[in-house]
Amino acid sequence: MGGAEPTEGPLTADELQLAARNSGMPLEALRYDITPTGLHYLLVHFDIPELDESTWRLEIGGNVERPRSLTLEELRGLPASTMPVTMECAGNGRARLTPRPISQPWLAEAVGTGEWTGTPLRDVLVAAGVRPGTVEIVFSGADHGAQGTVEHDYERSLSVADAMRPEVLLAYEMNGRPLEPEHGAPVRLLVPGWYGMASVKWLTRIAAVIEPFQGYQQAIAYRYQQHTEDPGEGVRRIRVRALMVPPGYPDFLTRRRTVEAGEVVLRGRAWSGDGRVERVEVGVDGAWEDAALEPPIGEFAWRGWRYLWKTAPGDHVLLCRATDAGGNTQPLEQPWNYQGMGNNLVQAVPVTVRDITARSS
Amino acid sequence: MGGAEPTEGPLTADELQLAARNSGMPLEALRYDITPTGLHYLLVHFDIPELDESTWRLEIGGNVERPRSLTLEELRGLPASTMPVTMECAGNGRARLTPRPISQPWLAEAVGTGEWTGTPLRDVLVAAGVRPGTVEIVFSGADHGAQGTVEHDYERSLSVADAMRPEVLLAYEMNGRPLEPEHGAPVRLLVPGWYGMASVKWLTRIAAVIEPFQGYQQAIAYRYQQHTEDPGEGVRRIRVRALMVPPGYPDFLTRRRTVEAGEVVLRGRAWSGDGRVERVEVGVDGAWEDAALEPPIGEFAWRGWRYLWKTAPGDHVLLCRATDAGGNTQPLEQPWNYQGMGNNLVQAVPVTVRDITARSS
Numbered sequence: 062m063g064g065a066e067p068t069e070g071p072l073t074a075d076e077l078q079l080a081a082r083n084s085g086m087p088l089e090a091l092r093y094d095i096t097p098t099g100l101h102y103l104l105v106h107f108d109i110p111e112l113d114e115s116t117w118r119l120e121i122g123g124n125v126e127r128p129r130s131l132t133l134e135e136l137r138g139l140p141a142s143t144m145p146v147t148m149e150c151a152g153n154g155r156a157r158l159t160p161r162p163i164s165q166p167w168l169a170e171a172v173g174t175g176e177w178t179g180t181p182l183r184d185v186l187v188a189a190g191v192r193p194g195t196v197e198i199v200f201s202g203a204d205h206g207a208q209g210t211v212e213h214d215y216e217r218s219l220s221v222a223d224a225m226r227p228e229v230l231l232a233y234e235m236n237g238r239p240l241e242p243e244h245g246a247p248v249r250l251l252v253p254g255w256y257g258m259a260s261v262k263w264l265t266r267i268a269a270v271i272e273p274f275q276g277y278q279q280a281i282a283y284r285y286q287q288h289t290e291d292p293g294e295g296v297r298r299i300r301v302r303a304l305m306v307p308p309g310y311p312d313f314l315t316r317r318r319t320v321e322a323g324e325v326v327l328r329g330r331a332w333s334g335d336g337r338v339e340r341v342e343v344g345v346d347g348a349w350e351d352a353a354l355e356p357p358i359g360e361f362a363w364r365g366w367r368y369l370w371k372t373a374p375g376d377h378v379l380l381c382r383a384t385d386a387g388g389n390t391q392p393l394e395q396p397w398n399y400q401g402m403g404n405n406l407v408q409a410v411p412v413t414v415r416d417i418t419a420r421s422s
Numbered sequence: 423m424g425g426a427e428p429t430e431g432p433l434t435a436d437e438l439q440l441a442a443r444n445s446g447m448p449l450e451a452l453r454y455d456i457t458p459t460g461l462h463y464l465l466v467h468f469d470i471p472e473l474d475e476s477t478w479r480l481e482i483g484g485n486v487e488r489p490r491s492l493t494l495e496e497l498r499g500l501p502a503s504t505m506p507v508t509m510e511c512a513g514n515g516r517a518r519l520t521p522r523p524i525s526q527p528w529l530a531e532a533v534g535t536g537e538w539t540g541t542p543l544r545d546v547l548v549a550a551g552v553r554p555g556t557v558e559i560v561f562s563g564a565d566h567g568a569q570g571t572v573e574h575d576y577e578r579s580l581s582v583a584d585a586m587r588p589e590v591l592l593a594y595e596m597n598g599r600p601l602e603p604e605h606g607a608p609v610r611l612l613v614p615g616w617y618g619m620a621s622v623k624w625l626t627r628i629a630a631v632i633e634p635f636q637g638y639q640q641a642i643a644y645r646y647q648q649h650t651e652d653p654g655e656g657v658r659r660i661r662v663r664a665l666m667v668p669p670g671y672p673d674f675l676t677r678r679r680t681v682e683a684g685e686v687v688l689r690g691r692a693w694s695g696d697g698r699v700e701r702v703e704v705g706v707d708g709a710w711e712d713a714a715l716e717p718p719i720g721e722f723a724w725r726g727w728r729y730l731w732k733t734a735p736g737d738h739v740l741l742c743r744a745t746d747a748g749g750n751t752q753p754l755e756q757p758w759n760y761q762g763m764g765n766n767l768v769q770a771v772p773v774t775v776r777d778i779t780a781r782s783s
Binding site: 065070071072073075076077078079080081082084085087088089090092097098099100101103105106107108109111156163164166167168170205206207208209212241242243244307310311312313314315316319 | 426431432433434436437438439440441442443445446448449450451453458459460461462464466467468469470472517524525527528529531566567568569573602603604605668671672673674675676677680
């Protein structure tokens with residue numbers, strides 16, 4: 062990923078720099094069906110580029126019959142769809158691994174759900190006429206930098222079949238407004254169900270290619286490796302996960318939660334890129350019970366859940382765990398991989414229940 | 423601040439938790455006069471509260487002739503003003519101190535400039551009739567938690583004279599839109615020229631008091647102390663500072679910058695809560711020259727600057743330093759205080775200039 066070996070040591074200065082410029086979603090924002098734009102997580106590999114939408118063009122080329130160069134106005138003139146999509150960084154949970162891979166040190170907050178509007182990619186590909194022999198579609202962003210000594214624009218590919226799925230969008234609106242600079246303005250790719258690395262921001266070029274794409278962000282980064290020589294599997298769909306709104310109120314520094322004794326409604330969201338969430342369980346001090354699921358808000362969006370917790374005074378650990386239609390569920394022991402990808406370990410929230418009655422008597 | 427002593431050791435798990443939920447402004451966003459809402463820095467002490475604007479009331483009471491309870495609609499019906507205001511967290515630069523105070527570990531990115539709209543506070547205070555004997559006005563937010571073992575709502579005070587200054591607003595819009603939840607919706611206090619702690623978010627209550635306010639965020643936190651027993655001076659106005667857009671492109675992990683040889687325009691912003699910025703100097707490897715200043719965009723907003731750097735291949739360190747009308751300038755040696763407040767040390771950007779011609783010959 063960047064050349065630094067995973068460590069059992071404390072956080073490094075490089076990791077702090079990344080944490081200071083990337084942003085997580087504070088977990089109380091799980092209360093919203095649709096994450097307010099400024100609370101959605103953000104992972105920017107290089108710098109946020111500055112694109113002038115009046116001169117911006119989307120080049121569609123490579124192995125196609127009719128190469129095109131689309132203006133923003135032309136793209137906005139095509140049929141569009143709008144849908145809620147939960148996006149999560151593939152590195153979410155990385156900083157909870159031991160040894161800890163050195164990169165953006167996410168704990169659990171690299172997630173958000175936007176209401177995205179855009180043109181289905183397949184319409185644009187069909188219009189361009191993808192030629193026989195094409196194996197992948199490559200997407201290039203305007204963000205430029207170096208990673209692992211390789212200087213490059215951020216680029217990713219999808220197989221033709223994945224690129225042709227109807228939910229994949231060329232998105233130009235988020236939450237009913239033109240994309241903000243930090244979310245990929247003026248246009249980004251949106252690949253619902255996949256970890257965020259697939260949804261290339263600041264999109265400038267789409268190319269049909271006849272060999273598998275070997276760019277840095279495809280062949281080197283974003284792989285489930287066990288060691289640096291392991292080619293590993295590419296990171297794709299979002300693994301099942303549930304998170305809860307931490308109940309009660311926090312301590313500023315430790316974020317330790319205090320809850321008043323009584324009945325407390327625990328709330329949260331759960332999602333999976335591999336099928337609908339069909340079960341969420343809440344664990345209180347190791348005893349698991351089912352939470353109530355809210356109706357889905359979309360095929361590619363998180364699903365709300367609630368659980369009535371009858372508290373007992375003292376210290377407790379609250380867990381939540383989701384299971385999807387494919388039978389995938391979250392691990393209780395943390396898995397490990399070299400880049401810290403796809404860590405969907407169950408969330409644990411330590412809470413102190415305070416008995417007001419006892420205290421005031 | 424929270425009981426932990428400053429340390430010369432590595433970043434702690436508590437600091438990482440704070441860094442993961444608070445957000446800085448990536449420094450390339452210094453390119454914007456007005457910071458896009460989602461890129462403005464955010465420091466939330468406790469949880470972002472959820473306020474229903476239809477039932478929200480602003481209570482104005484204490485030592486006043488005519489206590490009031492204003493709805494949002496009533497507040498929006500009062501005369502309003504709009505102005506660009508640069509806000510900075512008092513803890514910006516904290517993580518560069520040695521020993522390092524344990525709190526939100528900002529490097530240099532806790533800043534942003536919004537275009538804020540609201541009702542001048544003084545109009546509301548005059549309407550309420552502040553009684554003789556009042557020494558301060560106390561502002562209460564809806565955010566609740568514990569800090570340093572003290573459970574409290576976030577509260578700060580201003581002297582009557584400071585509260586009556588015409589630029590102090592009860593703000594309900596930022597960048598032309600209703601406040602986002604994370605910026606204090608539906609209404610926050612905005613105290614231009616002061617560090618961010620004064621601009622109480624999620625405002626619910628304003629009270630005229632006849633004794634100096636001794637709440638946690640006033641009397642304990644946000645003080646320039648040398649040690650924990652030192653009462654120190656309260657943190658008030660923003661100290662002068664300049665920052666630059668890091669030139670060239672970054673390495674993902676180290677953020678080390680690479681610049682192509684040639685003439686490079688360095689750009690940045692500079693601001694001060696103590697008067698207009700009158701000078702910005704750029705230091706290249708220790709040699710200082712004046713940058714060109716852009717016209718001010720507002721009395722309480724940052725000011726743009728530019729400097730034409732004639733690069734030489736190799737490694738360099740770029741510095742920038744602002745001076746305000748009061749003659750205040752930035753230190754080259756880092757000052758220290760117990761809570762890590764107001765550290766306006768000059769920014770240093772290490773850069774490698776790459777000579778394309780030499781490389782390709």
